[in-house]
Amino acid sequence: MCGICGFTKTNTDSDQILKNMCNVMAHRGPDGEGRYLDDNIALGHRRLSLIDLEGGSQPMVRSTGDKTARVTSPARTLDGAFCQDKQSAAARGDYAIVFNGEIYNYQDLRAELEHDGWTFATHSDTEVLLVAYLAWGEAALPRLRGMFAFAIWDKKTHELFCARDFFGIKPFYYTEQHGSFIFASEIKCILEHPAYTRELNEEALEQYLCFQFSALDETFFKGIFKLPQGHCLTVRADGTCDIKRWWRPSFAPDHAHSEAETVQAIDETMRESVRYHNVADVEVGSFLSSGIDSSYMAACLATENPAIHTFTVGFSEYEGERDEISWARELAQELGISNESKHITEQEYWDVLPAVQWHMDEPSADPSAVALYFVDQLAAKQVKAVLSGEGADEFFGGYRVYETPLENAKLSWCPKPILRAAAKLLRGLGIRGANYLERASETVEDWYYTNANGVAFSPDQRARLLKKTSATMKTPQQLTAPVYAEASSLDEVTRMQYLDLHFWLVGDILLKTDKMAMAHSLESRVPFLDKEVFNVAASIPTALKVSDHQTKITLRQAAERAIPTDWAQKQKLGFPVPVANWLKQDKYYGLVKGWFTGEEAQRFFNTDELVRLLDEHKAGTRDNTRRIWIVYMFLMWYRIYFVDRKKPA
Numbered sequence: 001m002c003g004i005c006g007f008t009k010t011n012t013d014s015d016q017i018l019k020n021m022c023n024v025m026a027h028r029g030p031d032g033e034g035r036y037l038d039d040n041i042a043l044g045h046r047r048l049s050l051i052d053l054e055g056g057s058q059p060m061v062r063s064t065g066d067k068t069a070r071v072t073s074p075a076r077t078l079d080g081a082f083c084q085d086k087q088s089a090a091a092r093g094d095y096a097i098v099f100n101g102e103i104y105n106y107q108d109l110r111a112e113l114e115h116d117g118w119t120f121a122t123h124s125d126t127e128v129l130l131v132a133y134l135a136w137g138e139a140a141l142p143r144l145r146g147m148f149a150f151a152i153w154d155k156k157t158h159e160l161f162c163a164r165d166f167f168g169i170k171p172f173y174y175t176e177q178h179g180s181f182i183f184a185s186e187i188k189c190i191l192e193h194p195a196y197t198r199e200l201n202e203e204a205l206e207q208y209l210c211f212q213f214s215a216l217d218e219t220f221f222k223g224i225f226k227l228p229q230g231h232c233l234t235v236r237a238d239g240t241c242d243i244k245r246w247w248r249p250s251f252a253p254d255h256a257h258s259e260a261e262t263v264q265a266i267d268e269t270m271r272e273s274v275r276y277h278n279v280a281d282v283e284v285g286s287f288l289s290s291g292i293d294s295s296y297m298a299a300c301l302a303t304e305n306p307a308i309h310t311f312t313v314g315f316s317e318y319e320g321e322r323d324e325i326s327w328a329r330e331l332a333q334e335l336g337i338s339n340e341s342k343h344i345t346e347q348e349y350w351d352v353l354p355a356v357q358w359h360m361d362e363p364s365a366d367p368s369a370v371a372l373y374f375v376d377q378l379a380a381k382q383v384k385a386v387l388s389g390e391g392a393d394e395f396f397g398g399y400r401v402y403e404t405p406l407e408n409a410k411l412s413w414c415p416k417p418i419l420r421a422a423a424k425l426l427r428g429l430g431i432r433g434a435n436y437l438e439r440a441s442e443t444v445e446d447w448y449y450t451n452a453n454g455v456a457f458s459p460d461q462r463a464r465l466l467k468k469t470s471a472t473m474k475t476p477q478q479l480t481a482p483v484y485a486e487a488s489s490l491d492e493v494t495r496m497q498y499l500d501l502h503f504w505l506v507g508d509i510l511l512k513t514d515k516m517a518m519a520h521s522l523e524s525r526v527p528f529l530d531k532e533v534f535n536v537a538a539s540i541p542t543a544l545k546v547s548d549h550q551t552k553i554t555l556r557q558a559a560e561r562a563i564p565t566d567w568a569q570k571q572k573l574g575f576p577v578p579v580a581n582w583l584k585q586d587k588y589y590g591l592v593k594g595w596f597t598g599e600e601a602q603r604f605f606n607t608d609e610l611v612r613l614l615d616e617h618k619a620g621t622r623d624n625t626r627r628i629w630i631v632y633m634f635l636m637w638y639r640i641y642f643v644d645r646k647k648p649a
Contacts, residue, residue, distance in 0.1 A: 002058070003028030003518070004098040005184035006043040006151055007193060008160065008235060018044045021189040027359075028100075028185060028518045034058050036096050041153045041160070045098045048521055050280045050385055051106075056124030061096045062131070067118045094155050097130045100185050101148035101170045102525065104276035109143065133161070138232060141246050145276060145531055149227075151183060158237040166247050167391065167529045168229030168506035171514055173361075175224045181235045186515075187361040190224055199223070200642060203470055204362075205604065205634065209462045210476045212365040212452040212630050213508040220362045220637075229506050249501055251487070251494050254539040259554065262544055265536050266396075266558035273530040274300040277387060284525065285309040285383040287375060288339060290327030292552065292559050292568055293389030293398070297527055299562035301387055302337050311379040311386065312341040313371055315349075315578055323576070331567055342378050344371065346582065350591075354636060354648035359519040360511065363637035365456075365630040367577040369512040373519060380520035388517075390509050391528035394500045395537035396555040397493065397545030399451060405492035406548040408440040416441040444492045445484045449476035451504050455626035465609050465631075493542045580625040584618050592628060595635050600643070605631065 003025040005018070018035050022044040026033075029046025036043040036059035045058040103109070106125035109132055114120070118131050125146075132140040133152055138161075147169035151162045162183060164172045174183040177195035184190050191198060199222035207215040218225050227233060230247035257265070278284050278301060286298040288310035298310050312328035325341045332339035349370055356373050357363065379386045393399050423437035435454065439447050447453065457465060459475050480499055487498035510526075517524035527533070544554045559568040582588045595601060596610035610631060617624040640648060 002048050002100050003046040003185040003189070004044065004058075004100045004149065004151065005189045006041065006098060006160075007180050007182040007195075008040055008042075008239075009178075009180035010037060010040055010042050013194075014042045017193055018042045020192040021184060022046055024188050024192055025184070025186050027521055030521050032057055034098075036061065036098075038096070038153075038155060040158055041096070041155075043096055043098045043151065043153065048384065048523060050282050050523060051102070051123075051125050053281050055122035056126055058126055059096050059098050060122075060124075060126050060130060062127070062134070063094055067116075095130060095134065096153045096155070097126060097133075097150060099126050099129055099148065099150040101146060101150070101165065102279075102523070103129055103144055103146040103148065104279055104530075105145035107279070138163075138244075138246060141232065147526070147529070149185065160235040161232065162227065162235075163232035163246065164227045164229055166230055166249075166531055166534070167501065167510070169510055169514070169526060169529055171511070172227040173219065173224055174227060174233075176239075176241065177223070179239050181239070181241060187219060187221055187224055188358075191221070196223070198642065198645075200638070203473070206462065206466065206469060206473050207476070207479065208363060208365075208634065209457040209465065209630060210452075210459065211450045211503070211507065212456045212626065213450075213504075213511065214362040215450075215476075215479060215503060215507055229502075248486070249498065249534065249538065251490055251498065251538045253494075253541040255541055257539075259544055259557075262540055262554045263557045266540075266554055267561050269530075269533050269536045270296070270527065270558065271300050271303070273527040273533050274387070275304055276530070277525045277527045278304050280385055282384045283309070283382075284385045284387065285311060285379055286387040287379070287389065288312050288328045288332060289389075290324050290567075290570065291389070292556060292563075292570060293392040293528065294387075295331055295563045295567045296555075296559035297387050297389050298331075298337070299335055299559075300527075302335050303562075306336065308337055309379075309382050310337055310339045311375055311382075312339060313344055313375040313378065314341070315344050315346075315576070327567070331563065334564060340378060340382065342374060344374050346578075348374070349577075350582075350588070353633075354640060355519070356516070357633060357637040358640050358647050359515045360637070361515065362511075363634040364508070364512060365452075365626065365633045366508055366512055367579050367629060369516060371577060372512055372516040376517045376520045376522050376524070380522040384521075385523040385525055386517070388513060388524045388526055389528060390513050390526045391505065391533075392552070392555065394497055394505045395528060395534060396540070396552045397497065397542070398552045398555075399500075400551060401448070401451065401453070402493050402496055402546045402551060403548050404439060404448075405444060405496075406546065410548075411437075411440040414440075444496055445477065445481065448496055448499070449480045449503070451500070451508075452626065456630060457627055461627075465605055467604060467606060491542050493546055579629060580617075580623060583614070583625060583628060584620070589614060589618050592632055595632055598635070600635050600638055601631075604634075 005021040022033050025046055029048045031049040032047035034045040043059045103125040106128040110128045113131055120127055148165045149170040149172040153160050171185055173187050180195050182190050182193050201220050201222040204214055204216055204220040232246050233243045235241050286301050287294045288298045301308050312325050314323040314325040328339055356370055420441045423434045427434040483499050483502045487495045513524050556568045593614055597607050601607050613624045613628055616622040
């Protein structure tokens with residue numbers, strides 16, 4: 001785990017520019033800094049060392065005259081001295097790599113490459129990744145098992161090849177400015193390059209209000225893009241850039257296997273994935289909450305290492321109740337493993353919000369990102385890597401909203417116009433059930449575009465809120481339509497899963513996972529988001545994933561082989577953050593109202609609408625928590641990046 005950055009079209013100031021880019025993401029890699037400069041390329045790296053602690057420095061340079069290893073790392077140490085002369089090192093190498101992530105099957109790939117005659121100078125997964133690319137080219141990507149974002153420079157052709165992993169676990173941002181291609185693990189690094197002029201992308205704001213995260217390939221910074229998951233790009237010598245999709249998730253339900261066989265396959269593959277994700281030259285810990293995902297994962301890791309450390313956070317106001325911490329402590333005792341916990345105080349939560357938004361790079365309205373910040377902080381005091389349970393819901397059907405199509409099927413006998421009329425009547429009378437009837441009258445493509453449906457702003461609400469909108473403003477349905485089209489042959493539940501892989505998972509879940517862990521120089525590993533685990537999950541028929549009253553059916557059964565039934569069958573609650581209650585208090589109502597009537601708010605929003613949201617929530621007539629939080633986090637982020645333009649104190 002680390003941070004990478006770089007750019008083409010170098011000049012006499014390139015080394016200082018590169019140093020500035022590396023410095024601003026020092027939190028991603030406190031163990032070392034490396035910079036490589038050669039004709040038309042500058043590559044930077046900040047290292048968090050977990051594999052081959054001595055030999056894995058980057059940027060890594062390799063000559064390819066034959067298969068014999070000749071590797072150099074023209075890295076600058078933290079005290080400012082070059083390990084080797086950068087120009088002579090560059091002259092000896094035909095390829096240079098900067099890599100963020102982990103290749104968990106690197107030892108398997110290395111054995112295969114050695115069999116083919118390749119030799120190695122280090123024991124790092126970075127060198128294996130580089131050699132795999134030299135041996136197999138782009139075809140190496142599907143053979144990798146891990147999380148990655150990397151760039152490889154070909155000195156002979158002056159081409160830069162970049163790629164991002166299957167599911168978008170690791171970030172990769174880029175822009176093209178005045179003939180220079182600039183990339184980095186974090187947007188704030190690109191902002192350090194003088195070729196880029198900071199400008200807000202207001203189209204990103206329009207979609208953020210509906211999705212609660214940055215939903216476009218173009219970020220909140222005009223001209224800075226995210227390389228989509230499962231994509232690679234090549235920057236040619238003439239400056240042109242080609243983007244290609246190298247992997248696409250494919251769901252293919254297999255009805256030939258019994259439920260028992262499916263459960264067996266899940267358990268075997270998850271245990272194998274956890275074993276691969278435990279490969280490191282440092283200790284790997286695990287998060288542990290009240291949910292099935294982290295509980296099952298931690299139990300699997302405990303079979304590999306009974307001395308593991310696990311980490312949990314909860315909120316002080318829930319102390320004495322059945323909160324995350326009490327569940328985690330009890331399971332840790334059952335498994336015979338250690339557990340460290342922390343109750344987050346109300347004041348701590350509110351005080352850390354600016355730091356969270358700075359680290360996120362783009363505004364994020366997920367309240368649980370703050371809880372993740374604190375559990376990462378707790379874990380980083382004892383370990384350098386930790387397992388986390390992201391991906392289980394998207395793979396195995398864990399969200400309660402996935403039950404909706406099955407519930408709607410109960411009304412399939414009723415004509416759609418009647419359902420819509422009944423929904424309109426209920427809404428007019430203020431009676432609950434209107435949403436249920438409306439969704440029963442529509443396809444998932446009509447109403448489902450994110451897990452924030454119903455709590456974020458609808459397109460109509462967005463139009464009332466914004467002072468101005470772009471002439472080309474799209475509805476959420478227009479954004480999701482191409483993704484739904486790729487999954488048109490699948491049932492409705494699986495289409496929802498497919499959409500979440502492309503929007504919710506990568507745009508919300510994995511963004512906060514990476515940025516909050518890296519804020520504390522911690523590597524977050526996600527065993528559920530493994531290509532072999534996905535292959536098993538993608539073959540499970542919907543009836544073995546979700547019913548109209550249960551989620552993750554077969555995953556729960558697999559988990560019962562490792563954890564008690566009470567944990568395996570526990571209903572999904574999400575992470576309980578008491579923001580709704582806080583916003584009703586005079587203290588926080590007044591604080592947020594100050595933001596909602598301030599200069600930044602007046603620039604973008606109809607502030608009367610914002611105050612109305614606050615007043616409704618405080619009076620208890622409507623729960624506007626998420627809508628309030630979406631706007632509040634945007635305003636805070638905007639002040640940090642466009643007004644103050646510096647890291648919060």
